Each structure stands twice: as structure tokens, then as C-alpha cells.
Amino acid sequence: MTVNKARLIQGNQACAEGAIAAGVTFFAGYPITPSTEIAEIMSEELPKIGGKFIQMEDEIGSMACILGASLTGKKVLTASSGPGISLKQEAIGYASMAEIPCVIVNVQRLGPSTGGPTSTAQGDIMQARWGTHGDHPIIALCPATVKECFDLTVKAVNFAEKFRTPVYVLLDEIIGHMREKVILPNKEDIEIVDRKRPSTKPGDYKPYRTDESLIPEMADYGTGYKWHVTGLHHDETGFPTTKPALVEKLMNRLMSKLDKYKEEILLWQEESTDDAEVLIVAYGSTARSALDAVEKLREAGIKVGLFRPITIWPFPEEALARLAANVKGVIVPEMNYGQLYLEVERICKDKCKTSGLFKANSEPITPDEIIAKVREVL
Amino acid sequence: MLGELPLDINLKHCKACGICYAICPRKALAGDKLGKVYMSDPDKCTKCGICEAHCPDYVIFVRRDKK
Amino acid sequence: MRPDLQELFRMEKLPHIWCPGCGHGIIMRAIAEAIKESGIDMDKTVIVSGIGCSSRAPGYMNFDTCHTIHGRALAFATGIKLANPELNVFVITGDGDATAIGGNHFIHAARRNIDLNVILFNNNIYGMTGGQYSPLTPTGSKATTSPYGNVERNFDIPTLAIAAGASYVGRGTAYHDKLLKDLIIAGINNKGFSLIEAISMCPTSFGRRNKLGNAAKMLELQKTAAINVKAAQKLPPEKLEGKFLIGELHNKPAPEFTEEYDKLIAKLRKEAEQ
Ligand SMILES: Cc1ncc(C[n+]2csc(CCOP(=O)(O)OP(=O)(O)O)c2C)c(N)n1
Numbered sequence: 001m002t003v004n005k006a007r008l009i010q011g012n013q014a015c016a017e018g019a020i021a022a023g024v025t026f027f028a029g030y031p032i033t034p035s036t037e038i039a040e041i042m043s044e045e046l047p048k049i050g051g052k053f054i055q056m057e058d059e060i061g062s063m064a065c066i067l068g069a070s071l072t073g074k075k076v077l078t079a080s081s082g083p084g085i086s087l088k089q090e091a092i093g094y095a096s097m098a099e100i101p102c103v104i105v106n107v108q109r110l111g112p113s114t115g116g117p118t119s120t121a122q123g124d125i126m127q128a129r130w131g132t133h134g135d136h137p138i139i140a141l142c143p144a145t146v147k148e149c150f151d152l153t154v155k156a157v158n159f160a161e162k163f164r165t166p167v168y169v170l171l172d173e174i175i176g177h178m179r180e181k182v183i184l185p186n187k188e189d190i191e192i193v194d195r196k197r198p199s200t201k202p203g204d205y206k207p208y209r210t211d212e213s214l215i216p217e218m219a220d221y222g223t224g225y226k227w228h229v230t231g232l233h234h235d236e237t238g239f240p241t242t243k244p245a246l247v248e249k250l251m252n253r254l255m256s257k258l259d260k261y262k263e264e265i266l267l268w269q270e271e272s273t274d275d276a277e278v279l280i281v282a283y284g285s286t287a288r289s290a291l292d293a294v295e296k297l298r299e300a301g302i303k304v305g306l307f308r309p310i311t312i313w314p315f316p317e318e319a320l321a322r323l324a325a326n327v328k329g330v331i332v333p334e335m336n337y338g339q340l341y342l343e344v345e346r347i348c349k350d351k352c353k354t355s356g357l358f359k360a361n362s363e364p365i366t367p368d369e370i371i372a373k374v375r376e377v378l
Numbered sequence: 379m380l381g382e383l384p385l386d387i388n389l390k391h392c393k394a395c396g397i398c399y400a401i402c403p404r405k406a407l408a409g410d411k412l413g414k415v416y417m418s419d420p421d422k423c424t425k426c427g428i429c430e431a432h433c434p435d436y437v438i439f440v441r442r443d444k445k
Numbered sequence: 446m447r448p449d450l451q452e453l454f455r456m457e458k459l460p461h462i463w464c465p466g467c468g469h470g471i472i473m474r475a476i477a478e479a480i481k482e483s484g485i486d487m488d489k490t491v492i493v494s495g496i497g498c499s500s501r502a503p504g505y506m507n508f509d510t511c512h513t514i515h516g517r518a519l520a521f522a523t524g525i526k527l528a529n530p531e532l533n534v535f536v537i538t539g540d541g542d543a544t545a546i547g548g549n550h551f552i553h554a555a556r557r558n559i560d561l562n563v564i565l566f567n568n569n570i571y572g573m574t575g576g577q578y579s580p581l582t583p584t585g586s587k588a589t590t591s592p593y594g595n596v597e598r599n600f601d602i603p604t605l606a607i608a609a610g611a612s613y614v615g616r617g618t619a620y621h622d623k624l625l626k627d628l629i630i631a632g633i634n635n636k637g638f639s640l641i642e643a644i645s646m647c648p649t650s651f652g653r654r655n656k657l658g659n660a661a662k663m664l665e666l667q668k669t670a671a672i673n674v675k676a677a678q679k680l681p682p683e684k685l686e687g688k689f690l691i692g693e694l695h696n697k698p699a700p701e702f703t704e705e706y707d708k709l710i711a712k713l714r715k716e717a718e719q
Pocket of ligand 1: 496497498499500515539541570572573
């Protein structure tokens with residue numbers, strides 16, 4: 001086995017390399033800070049491996065374009081930030097409804113509106129969950145290191161393919177632009193998942209029929225299956241229906257299909273939680289400050305721990321609830337006015353005190369700020 | 379007998395739009411009480427196909443193989 | 446329906462949802478006839494649409510079909526074609542779908558000269574939502590959102606497409622269905638962005654409100670108002686007043702986007718080998 005060389009690379013670059021390692025061969029995007037490097041790298045690398053890059057006329061088109069490419073059987077990626085992610089929402093809902101695998105990297109910047117293009121933020125947490133209209137399944141993964149940008153983009157592609165759902169990789173500007181020394185895994189050590197192709201002949205193919213897996217088989221366009229894709233409610237043949245019973249059947253499946261795979265999808269990290277009296281819940285770059293705070297507080301003899309959700313949506317609820325039952329308080333530092341806090345509060349409020357440390361002014365949350373907050377709570 | 383008419387008419391799909399009998403150059407077609415097409419004068423039909431081509435609902439098919 | 450065309454349709458889905466006298470059905474058949482006559486591989490043919498009455502057409506057609514979101518059919522189609530250039534990709538779109546909400550994708554797909562066969566069903570109105578004015582509603586015409594007559598000016602779709610870089614542009618009508626079919630075939634044979642405007646009619650939401658008579662009268666109007674571009678060349682300008690041109694309006698081959706991209710891939714491959 002060859003050991004790869006250590007390299008100093010950016011989070012955005014790790015995302016791009018992770019996508020390619022996972023088998024992504026199609027990227028469509030539109031430039032926007034602080035995500036642009038991903039598009040730039042894809043434009044350089046994809047044609048070298050026979051893949052395709054296109055700079056579309058806007059983010060709506062970019063999102064639509066990757067969905068078209070996905071229907072031909074390709075693994076697809078787009079990347080953007082705040083304003084562009086807002087534009088993608090309608091097509092993301094289409095991907096949820098029609099179950100078209102795709103990965104969206106959102107390198108979060110400070111919003112709302114044009115906000116702070118070069119400023120870091122974590123303001124799109126709820127948008128990732130509920131940005132498109134209607135109830136829908138979604139997965140969002142949130143890296144805190146450059147290495148994790150690589151690993152989680154690979155995972156995101158695998159999840160998208162396996163569960164036929166849009167998957168977000170939610171960076172924040174710090175993670176996207178930060179450089180760290182990483183050793184990326186060898187190709188042969190990377191797990192690759194492909195979508196399920198039809199097990200039946202074209203004549204027998206029902207594109208939205210499922211077995212207990214709840215995930216339908218997907219034919220590539222151009223392979224003779226002649227199937228219909230629509231954003232309207234549809235029955236298992238894929239054609240529109242307005243019959244309440246069939247609409248409900250579809251929606252129930254869409255809304256429960258990820259539940260079935262919770263063990264695989266829910267990722268989190270626990271640090272010094274065994275005897276913790278105070279639990280910090282932090283993600284993305286904020287988790288780095290939180291980890292630093294935990295170390296310093298532990299040195300001072302204060303029993304704090306860190307719970308870092310890596311999968312933000314669906315939220316690792318049971319894992320957090322278990323920990324919350326044994327602590328006095330939970331603190332949520334995040335670079336917004338309290339978005340994931342809402343979820344944490346919902347889960348923990350019967351078990352312990354909850355409080356937030358919110359900051360959205362373009363500066364990161366420092367370890368000292370978190371330490372002060374912990375002391376306040378204790 | 380229906381089978382011998384120059385046109386095969388799938389009345390189930392006829393929406394009574396009236397295009398075919400308005401466009402028929404020989405007035406071989408007409409509308410019934412509901413506005414649905416019928417062959418009022420089959421002998422006039424030359425099988426030109428203009429009705430078939432302009433029926434938005436694919437109701438009419440000209441039997442080209444038979445006279 | 447003609448037996449030889451039936452394999453191109455999902456026959457069990459008919460009758461379609463369109464209103465009595467809607468021109469969309471005539472145009473859909475012209476597309477099917479063109480595909481049949483062109484001899485392209487139907488297993489390798491994809492039909493993409495946006496949202497609107499016209500965009501319901503792919504649901505009735507027996508191909509890989511994609512009924513997408515309003516205005517974005519061309520962007521989806523761009524992804525399909527670029528990801529797999531081997532596929533024949535058709536786009537069915539309405540006047541609102543293509544030139545209002547989807548206007549940006551329209552000009553950019555034309556600019557790239559990506560090999561798509563676009564059939565734009567122009568019924569001068571937003572049909573599906575019940576008759577609001579579109580960018581193709583003539584000035585002065587009534588719609589539910591222009592109750593006093595449309596104040597805005599309208600697009601000329603072929604001019605727009607040509608200016609944006611489309612390599613093949615034609616216009617047919619529901620009345621001139623044979624011409625329409627031939628134009629679509631010519632579009633299929635053009636390696637590049639082909640735009641065929643198909644003049645349709647909406648008796649329900651446009652004709653009635655503008656006192657144009659029933660479907661047959663509206664079809665008759667297409668016959669009398671259209672002049673073939675070849676005939677028009679011989680006519681003095683005053684004879685063209687109030688008329689519109691049909692036929693092949695533009696045919697200028699140009700480098701096609703996905704082929705150019707494949708050349709880039711081949712070049713990089715070669716460089717890597719050296
Ligand atoms: C984003 C979005 N905005 C608005 C609509 C509502 N809508 C559906 S179809 C349509 C107009 C369609 O008109 P056109 O493209 O001309 O097609 P037609 O129905 O006349 O064939 C509109 C506005 C929508 N579905 N999605």
C-alpha cells in the first residue's frame with residue numbers, strides 16, 4: 001500500500017478532491033465567494049478524467065443542470081454560497097421529490113442577502129433543512145477540518161446515491177478557506193456506493209416501486225427504460241396522481257426513508273463527555289473553538305465535554321438526549337442568531353438547562369468566549 | 379357499417395372542438411348534438427387526411443389501405 | 446391514431462388533459478412524426494419539459510421523459526446532453542416557460558449552441574394558470590392580468606433565438622403541421638441548438654377573451670396570417686403587414702458545445718499521455 005504524501009490544502013479543495021474520489025464526473029456551478037475555488041478546481045480536473053464541467057448562467061440553472069446529468073447516471077455536484085443556495089431551492093425540492101441523487105456544497109457566508117461575501121457564518125442551518133417548500137427529506141453533513149471536507153464529501157456522494165436524496169455539505173467560510181496539512185486516503189481505501197440500477201427488464205420497470213429498502217431502483221436515461229420523471233406527486237409508475245391515498249403513500253415513504261438508515265446516516269463526535277457536567281454542542285469551525293475551550297477548561301478542572309454533530313440533518317437526536325440526561329447544562333455556540341439551538345433546545349429542555357452563544361458579525365466565536373459562557377452557566 | 383367508413387373515429391377521445399368538420403374541404407364530416415364528429419357524407423370523403431392531421435385528440439385515422 | 450405512430454406514445458395515458466381545440470395536441474403529433482421519420486434511436490431519445498400545459502406533452506410520449514420545473518427545462522436538458530452527448534435531447538416548452546421565467550436559460554443554451562431540439566409551443570398566453578399575459582401576448586390583447594389590453598410589447602422568438610446564437614431556427618403552426626414536422630426534422634439533423642417555434646392556439650384562455658372565435662377559426666387565422674418566408678421574399682412590405690413568417694428562418698451551422706467539450710477532453714488526454 002502506498003502512503004500518500006502530506007499536503008497543505010484548503011477545505012474547498014478537499015471538497016473538490018473528495019467529490020472526484022467518490023466518482024463525481026459532472027459539475028455545474030456559478031461563481032460565488034467563498035465557494036468559487038470548488039468550481040475552479042472542478043473545471044480543471046474533470047475534463048482530465050473525461051468528466052464534464054459547465055459554468056451555467058445562474059445557480060438555478062446549475063442545480064437543474066446537475067439533476068439532468070444525474071438522470072443519465074452520472075454522480076453530480078454543485079457548490080455555492082448564501083444567495084446562490086437560495087436560488088437553488090426550487091430544484092433541490094424537485095430532487096427530493098423525484099429522488100434524484102445530487103450533492104450541494106454550501107460554503108456559508110454571512111447573510112441575509114448579499115451580507116458578507118468573505119465573512120464566515122453558520123446562518124444556513126435551517127435553510128438546509130427547510131429551504132425548499134413542502135415537507136421533504138434532506139441530509140446535511142458539516143465538516144470541521146480540511147480532512148473531513150474530503151471524507152464527508154465522499155460520504156455525501158455515497159449517501160446521495162444510496163438514498164436517492166439531495167445531500168448538502170455545509171462548510172462555513174473558515175472551513176472552506178482554511179489550509180491544513182492532510183494525508184488523503186488512497187483510492188482503493190475509499191468506499192464507493194453506486195445507486196441501485198433496475199433489476200427488472202424495461203417492460204416490468206416501475207420507477208418508484210420499492211421493497212422494504214424504501215429506495216426505488218433508478219434507470220439511467222438512454223438505456224431503454226423509457227421512464228417518466230416529474231415533480232408532481234406520482235404513483236409507483238412515476239406518473240402524476242392526485243389521489244389522496246397515493247399522495248400520502250408517496251409522502252410517507254419520502255418522509256420515512258432516511259429514518260430507516262439512521263444508524264448509517266447519523267454521525268457525531270463526542271469529546272470528554274463521560275463525566276461532563278456541561279456539554280457544548282458545536283459544529284463546523286465553531287467546534288474547533290469549542291474543542292480548544294474544552295481542553296482549557298479541563299486543565300482548570302472543569303468537567304465539560306463536546307458533542308459535535310457531523311450529520312446536522314437529520315439531527316442525531318438520541319445521542320444528544322442520552323448525554324443531556326447526565327449534564328447540568330448544554331451550551332450551543334453558533335455563528336447565527338440561534339438556529340441549531342432550536343433543535344438542541346427541543347431535545348434537551350426537559351433534561352437540563354440550555355443556553356446559546358450566538359455571534360454573527362463576521363468574526364469567529366473564540367475559545368475564550370465559550371469558556372466565559374461555560375463559567376456563567378456553572 | 380362503421381368498419382367500411384373511410385375514417386376510423388375514436389369517439390371516446392373526441393372533445394367536440396369542431397376543428398375537423400370546419401376544416402374538411404368536402405364537408406364529409408359534421409358535429410352531432412354534443413358537437414362530436416360523425417361522417418355525415420362518407421361518399422364525399424377523399425381521404426385527404428386534413429381532419430386527421432388537425433385533430434388535436436388523435437380521434438381520426440384515415441384508412442388509407444381501403445377504398 | 447395512425448398505428449405506426451402509436452409506439453411513440455404512451456397510449457394508455459390518452460386522452461390528454463388539454464382543452465377542446467387546444468393546438469398542443471397537433472404539435473405533439475408533429476413532434477412524434479418527426480422523430481419517427483428522422484429514424485433516430487428512440488431508446489436514446491430524451492424529452493424534457495418545464496411547467497405549463499405544453500410541458501405536459503412528455504408524459505404522453507414513450508421515451509425517457511422529464512417534466513421538470515417552470516422555466517428550467519433547458520438547464521436540465523443541458524445537463525442531460527452534456528453528461529451523455531450520445532442522447533438525442535428534445536425540449537418541449539411554452540412561451541412563458543421559455544421566454545419569461547426561462548428566458549435566461551433560453552438565450553444561454555442558444556449561445557452555447559448545444560445540440561438540443563427545442564419545440565416552443567407558443568399559444569400567446571399562460572395557459573396552465575388560466576390565461577395571464579405572457580411575453581408573447583400581443584400588445585393590446587386581453588388576458589386575465591391585462592384586462593384593459595396588454596400594455597407591454599412582445600418578443601419575436603426567432604429573432605431572439607438567432608440573436609442569441611441558435612444555429613437553426615424555424616417557425617411552423619398547428620395549421621401548417623407538415624411544415625412543422627419538416628422543420629423539426631431539419632432541427633434534428635442540425636448539430637447544434639435548434640429552435641422551432643410552433644404557433645399553437647388556446648381557444649379557452651386567449652381566443653375567447655380576445656373574440657377570435659372557436660378553435661377552427663383560430664386555426665384558420667394561422668393559415669391566413671402566415672406567409673412562408675420564401676414567398677415573403679418576393680412580396681412588397683405592405684403585403685406583409687399583419688402577417689408572420691413561417692418556414693426555415695435561419696440555418697447557420699456553428700461549433701456545437703458538447704463536441705467542443707469532447708475535443709477538450711481528447712486534447713487533455715493526449716497531453717497526459719505524452
Ligand atoms: C416558479 C413557478 N412560478 C409560477 C408557476 C405557475 N405557472 C405554472 S404554468 C405557468 C405558465 C405557463 O405558461 P406557458 O409556458 O406559456 O405554457 P402553456 O401553459 O401556455 O402551455 C405558470 C406561471 C410555477 N409552476 N412555478
